[in-house]
Amino acid sequence: MTQKGQAAAGEIVEVREAHRFDEKKLEAYCRENVEGFGGELSVRQFQGGQSNPTFLLETSGTGGGKKYVLRKKPPGKLLASAHQVDREYKVMKALAATDVPVPKMYALCQDSEVIGTDFYIMEHLDGRVLRDPTLPGMSAGERAAIYDQMNDVLARLHSVDLKAAGLEDFGKPGNYFERQIGRWTKQYRAAQTDNIEEMEHLIDWLPQNIPADDSVSIAHGDYRLENTMFHKTEPRMIAVLDWELATIGHPLADLAYNCMLYHMETFSQGTLMNVNFAESGIPAEQDYVADYCRRTGREGIENWNFYLAFSIFRLASIVQGVYKRGLDGNASSDKATQYGEVAGYLARTAWDLAKR
Template sequence: MTAADTPTAETVPVRDAHRFDQTKLQAWLTGQLEGLGSTLEVLQMRGGQSNPTFLLHSGDREWVLRKQPPGELLPSAHAVDREFRIQKALADTGVPVAKMYLFCDDRDVIGTPFYVMERMRGRVFENLTLPDLSKEERWAAFDSMNETLAKLHLVDWKALGLEDFGKPGSYFSRQIGRWSRQWEASKQREIPSMDALMEWLPKNIPDGDESTLVHGDFRLGNLMYAPDKPKVVAVFDWELSTLGHPLADLGYNCMPFHTTPEEFGGLKGLDLAALGLPDEKAYIAAYCERTGRTPFDPTFYIVFSMFRMAAILEGVYARGVSGIASNSTATTVGAMSKPFAERAWALAQG
């Protein structure tokens, strides 16, 4: 076993369900990926509930590969082509993203479409209380997250040639329909709160419509911070990105203020001031100041985001049950769909 084959804190040996012909991959990369040597070693990254992610090592160079998972997929899910396109388009906008190198849609290479991107170095925080940082650094880390989201929503997507990246307008109507269908397609059990939300949401869409680039999964765990300061250097996992309503992103980003530490590591019930973290009101106010938005009631946007999250988690749970999940914790993580739906319905009821 070489050093590159040795699992680390962020990698594991390639899981059986995600093995592919590495010889074919190396042959396809040869002549296209600058710096590729005569050997190629592959490990699987621990993250990536949806699209399996791998660390490629050749000589003294490293890259990251993301691919669609194997098996039958839900319509429009696991869109690695969109991930590649949006990150490539954002390269010079000020939104921090990894550099994109190659995209392959030839399934004969490793079984599913994939792309290769820059191997980023930095820190990824899953714990929202940021225990390894000082109080001052925690506030700065949340502020950098807020700043990054605002930058994304201020991007001129038409100037980037992304007019066809989504359908401008009526975002919530379309998304409620989409995630209702996804829920029905992947559900493993009956959750009455989901039925109630599917009825409540279409009737409570706020007035006004707008379109920006949206990430779709904008949260602390999908950000990489610099090794030496609390500043975002990369945003990952763009699978759900599209043209949509910016407050859907913000509502999703604010979900942890409404869930407890036991519910997916939320912040509800914690002394945020003592931790050096902003509360929801301050966080939203900072976003509004950066984007020039007047204050608003965030309830609908958070309820919608929790409903959508419940539908996504049920898909993760379904893949875990079927044995094709890209992460060994899929069934545990996916089981959180029920508490998310119940918390969303409670919030909707006031």
């Protein structure tokens, strides 16, 4: 695995050829459906991200000078149950009434006549997306505060009252791991290009080793530093982003996913494996987990390696899907075809954890 790259991460570029759509139709839709929209519309694309293409909308001229963000399904044939932008929209709109920071939602469009796929439009926030988990150039105190904030917001998310938030129907409560292992095995099979021995071991081992803890909460599904936004100068999170994988799930799946970098190096995110925790201000894994347990009233976590192995297995399946879309030519980033060896690395890492 290569060390985390910074090239094009979050960079704003011209709309990729495969993702072009009728901007005049979009502008007409926005005038009718987006609060405060006015002026001439220009569209550019965020280069980062591998799943749902994301665009910066800017207005100029009379009544203009505003920015919005649009997320849409990718073009082409899609895997079942993937790229559900309506679910992203629903969960963020519901969480606006809680203490979990999310952008304001403006509109959800499920009329394919507008730009060819479902999409939604949300508030554009001006903040920092911290892509390198080692937080270079910061003081130990700043790093500690940022990680503490990430931990605190995750605990807040898992404490949201599903009924009060109107999210009781956002997924099936209970048996989360059984269903998820089945889902990601199916997704992996649909995108499989080579035989990965460790994925076969995991597909067999995971269903037989599900812990008894059947806790239920909103699970973000992709909760990591890079999918949050912080205030421009303060160590304060102003938004959790990229809710595509959110569901009613298991809080410890979210926590383990959030802790994966303690155990592996990733193509896009880097790693925490080589960090000097005492000097850097970044908490060691056991301290990070202990803080979460304190905030959520847990006395500890049994079978921690199961949760880690499951999370990395699921990521391997997602990465395999990205690679397959890259081969098929409809991924949202030019980097997708570089993911060919990554699924195997992730599977080996997950299996090593499972065997401990």
